[in-house]
Amino acid sequence: EAGVVQSPRYKIIEKKQPVAFWCNPISGHNTLYWYLQNLGQGPELLIRYENEEAVDDSQLPKDRFSAERLKGVDSTLKIQPAELGDSAVYLCASSRSQGSYNEQFFGPGTRLTVL
Amino acid sequence: AQSVAQPEDQVNVAEGNPLTVKCTYSVSGNPYLFWYVQYPNRGLQFLLKYITGDNLVKGSYGFEAEFNKSQTSFHLKKPSALVSDSALYFCAVREGARDDKIIFGKGTRLHILP
Numbered sequence: 001e002a003g004v005v006q007s008p009r010y011k012i013i014e015k016k017q018p019v020a021f022w023c024n025p026i027s028g029h030n031t032l033y034w035y036l037q038n039l040g041q042g043p044e045l046l047i048r049y050e051n052e053e054a055v056d057d058s059q060l061p062k063d064r065f066s067a068e069r070l071k072g073v074d075s076t077l078k079i080q081p082a083e084l085g086d087s088a089v090y091l092c093a094s095s096r097s098q099g100s101y102n103e104q105f106f107g108p109g110t111r112l113t114v115l
Numbered sequence: 116a117q118s119v120a121q122p123e124d125q126v127n128v129a130e131g132n133p134l135t136v137k138c139t140y141s142v143s144g145n146p147y148l149f150w151y152v153q154y155p156n157r158g159l160q161f162l163l164k165y166i167t168g169d170n171l172v173k174g175s176y177g178f179e180a181e182f183n184k185s186q187t188s189f190h191l192k193k194p195s196a197l198v199s200d201s202a203l204y205f206c207a208v209r210e211g212a213r214d215d216k217i218i219f220g221k222g223t224r225l226h227i228l229p
Contacts, residue, residue, distance in 0.1 A: 004158070042205050042219030043159070056216060091158055101147055101166045104217070106158030 002026065004107035006092050012113045018080035021110045025073070025094030032069060033104060034077050035091040043091055049075065079112075087114045117142040119208045121220035128196045129228050136191040136223045138206030148189040149207040149217070150180055159205060165189060176200070196227045 005024040013019050025032050030051050035043035046065065048056040051072040060067065064083070069075040079086055089111050093104040118141045128134040140146055147166055151159040163174025170182040180191045191204060203224050209217040 006158075040221065042207075042221050044219070045216060048216075093158075101164070103149060103161040103164055104159075105161070106151075108156065108158045 004092055004094055004105055006090075006107035006110055008110055009108060010111050010113075012115065013082055014115050015084055016081040018078065019082050019112060020076055020078045021090050021092075021112075023075045023077070023092030023107060025075075025092070026105055028096065029094035029105070030072070030097055031095045031102075032075050033091075033093040033095075034067060034075070035093065037089040037091055037109070039088075046077070046090075082112075082114045084114050087112055117146075117208050117210050117216075117218050119206050119218050119220045121204075121206055121223045123223050124221075125224045125226065127226045127228060130198055131195050134193050134196045134200070134225065134227075136204050136206075136225060138189045138191065138220060139187050140189060140206070140208040141187060142208060142210045144210050146189075147209045148180075148182065149209075150174065150178070150189075150191050151205045151207065151219075153203040153205065153222070155202075162191070162204075198227045198229050201225055201227045 007022050032049040034046040037043045047060045047067050049069045052069050067077045089109040091109045093106045095102040095104045120139045149164045150162040152162055153159045162178050163172050165172045165182045173179045178193050180189055182189050203222045205222050206220040207217050
């Protein structure tokens with residue numbers, strides 16, 4: 001089966017510009033996650049979707065970050081405006097259901113550099 | 116709240132020797148524990164998990180991990196290391212059946228020396 005697809009793989013922007021990341025999860029996976037990974041750190045959850053519903057967005061900086069998963073399949077994460085500190089890798093992951101025993105499948109990530 | 120610790124930033128092992136990557140956790144209920152591996156410029160790949168049952172869990176690429184409840188540990192092991200095992204390894208925990216949020220450790224970089 002195809003894995004989690006993310007695009008773009010790399011993005012370089014100037015601060016205060018907007019940026020968007022796209023994720024297509026594995027077919028049939030109802031749960032979708034967006035993570036932030038800083039250099040030398042583990043992934044940190046930004047938002048989790050069950051189908052089209054955002055069930056955990058407590059770690060999402062809502063003043064500049066937004067996300068959507070309109071049809072319960074692919075998802076977009078947006079930053080507007082970007083700040084220097086947003087430079088990181090943004091990972092998307094999916095799993096079969098919200099069962100907490102299910103492993104997650106990760107995409108390759110989008111490496112964002114804010115200048 | 117749950118937490119996970121990987122006490123070693125880096126582990127160096129000679130090829131052919133056994134390897135251990137350490138992980139300890141803290142949860143108030145029963146833990147669900149996971150190990151993931153990350154190769155350069157790639158996303159995390161699932162290696163193995165402990166949910167319940169046998170304390171010794173076998174996973175991909177010859178890796179295994181031992182759940183030790185009294186020591187709250189879930190160390191990753193492999194009997195004979197390969198150079199291709201060099202990567203970044205993440206331990207993760209979620210509190211089973213209560214909260215679906217998974218917490219990742221900061222990672223341990225494994226170097227297998229030829």
